[in-house]
Amino acid sequence: MRDAAAQPPHAAGAPAGAPAAVHAEGVVKSFGSTLALDGVRLTVRPGESHALVGRNGAGKSTLVSVLTGLHRPDEGRVSFGGEPAPAYGDTAAWQSKVACVYQKSMVVPDLTVAENLFLNNFGGAGAGSGGLIGWRGLRRRAADLLAGYGVDVDPTARAKDLTVEQRQFVEIARALSFGARLIVLDEPTAQLDARGIQRLFTKLRELQARGVAFLFISHHLQEVYELCTAVTVYRDARHVLSAQVADLPKDDLVAAMTGDAARSAGAWHAGENSGELSRATPLLRTGRLALEGVFEPLDLEVRPGEVLGVAGAAASGTTALGEVLVGMRAPTSGSVAVAGRAVRPGSVPDALDAGIGYIPEDRHLQGLVSTRSVAENATLTVADQLGPLGTVLPSRTRAFARTMIEALDIKTTGPEQQVTGLSGGNQQKVVVARALARNPKALVAVRPTAGVDIKSKDSLLGVVRRVADEGSAAVIISDELDDLRVCDRVLALFHGRVVATFGSGWSDRELVAAMEGVGERE
Incomplete structure (x- = not known):
């Protein structure tokens, strides 16, 4: 495979022969006994959108901290526009060179x-x-x-x-106002719907034409192929390859990131078991469920062993539907029932008691208590089972958490580790552990793989599939095609109404067309 770092193409908005917007060479960084970067390199040209990809723990975040002046490298060098990096600690000088727009807004x-x-x-x-x-x-x-x-x-x-999208634009404008010509975008699309992503990409292309360079960090490979011209892969703190996106097949990119030829989540597709499912009594059912101004009356039926996909942007009512199902929002009309038991509208405790588990869209905002341990986060929904007379025994909490850690393969130093010390993928597994702690009859997952690496994505989707295969009902609400491949059936929502229904054999083109309102199929 050709390493394209040495001779990159002429980037949009950059004069031929212009020095790199940023060049890092031989960068080494350790934290105690942990080697976070092992002689890595990176070159981003003016006007280029360059993807930096790799599994969680590959070294991406550490490199960003070096490029933005937060950490001094132990070895190696960094230059901007052909000039050495500013002195570490000179905040104003660093702001004039580079800025980072993080997944979690800093406004x-x-x-x-x-x-x-x-x-x-x-x-x-x-x-x-x-x-x-x-x-x-x-x-x-x-x-x-x-x-x-x-x-x-x-x-x-x-x-x-402001919307998430508007806050990102404000942060980008702020960075450019200081003179920065390199913007690091850390998972910028994680909280955007499909239209928001396209508006963001349009704006980035406009800025690229003016010579602004972007370092794009994302776990969504389709976005890399849509937006970026070049890509660099890190694995296990080392540089694996740099190449032109057009020259790099997706399978080769996945193999470079994982170190093997394991399939990506994109290879998922549910089996054809529609005949068996159609004969089963629905486990999760809604009757004319509606939220005025958000989504029209819906009659959903999800059977034991079935994973139902609800495809569409948040603006089409998908996220709101998930929140209504789990009691976070009260519907304008209609009902939700689990195994024939009616769920009190707008009541999270009643939804839990009825047997609904929930994986929220934003693990930082809704999924985790950042100041608490892995064990405490994983057992939040079963505190009543961890001791007599309403008490919570630490020994039971740790024992319960160890079971979940082993079952979900959560990479942690132990149940008492603070959850903020985990990678994004492992944090999401803790959220899943909490959702599964009560052995739910129905699991509702909203964009469950947002901001996680490929292998974690595959693992998380496998957990949802396993929950259904063991006799529960599952609903995945997402506009990520990879999330929806594990589903037995997919409903596409557009402007709050179901515009298409698909079995497991859908094509990307027809599902995206339905989500975007340009194709309908019943």
Whole structure:
């Protein structure tokens, strides 16, 4: 396989022969006895969208911390535009070279867009007399800055009122305002629906044409092939390859990331067992379930042993449907029942008691208590089973957690490890462990593989499939095609109504067309 790092093509918006936006060579970084980077390299050209991929623990996050000045490398060198990296600790100098837009937004929610744009730089943006901030000038400067980069956001709006997509655009504009010409995007699409992703990609291409370079970190390989021209793979803290995306088949990319020829989650497809399923009594059922203005009345039936997929963007009502099923939101009308037992609308405790398990869309916001251990997070839904008279015995908590750790192959130092110390894939497995702790009759999973690596994705989808195969009902709500391949049946939602129904043999083209509202099939 050709290593394309030495002779990259001319990137959009970059003059021929221009020095690399960033070049890292021979970078080594250790944390105690853990070797996080072992002589890695990376070259990103001006105007290029370059993917950095690898399994969790491959070294991607550590490299980003080195490239953004958060950590000093033990060995190796980093340069920007052909010049050596700034002195470590010189925050302003680093901001003028590179910025990172993280999966978890770094804007201050209670400040306005204008205040976030010029945080720590109010004086340069609109200083008034006597050292006071000139708010009118600040807002005008913010509006000019946003307009200059084509970002349609009100500078007076509170950051907490913005969509995820708008917050990302604000962070990118802020980085460019400091002079940075390299933007690191860390899982930028994890919380965006399909339309939001396309709008983000359109904006990135516009900025690339102006010479801005992007280092794109993602676990979604289809996005790499859609957006990026070059890709670098790390595995086990080492550089494996750098290549042009167009020259690299997906199977070869997966093999480079995993170190073997194991199939990706994209190879999943549920078996043809529709005949057996159709004869079983539904385990999870909804009757004319609706949420006004979000989704129209739905009659869903999910049988024991079945995985039902609900495909579509969050804006089409899919996420809201999942939240209604598990009691997080009350429906406008209709009912939910599990094994014939009605579930009280809008009641999470009653949904749990009825036998519904839930894997939420955002593990950081809804799935984990970051200050607690693996054991505490995994047993949140079964605290009533961990001791007599309402007490929780630590020994029972640890024993229960060890069982879940072994069953789900959670890579941890032990039940008492703080959950924030785990990789993204293992954090998601803890969320799954909590959902399965009560042996649910029905499992509802909303975008269950968001922000995890390929092997973890495969493992998590396998768990959902196994839950169904053992006699429960499962629902996967997602617009990720790989998530939906394990499903026996898929319903496509568009603008709150079912526009198509598919068996397990659907094609990517027809399912995407249905989700986007350009194809209907019943």
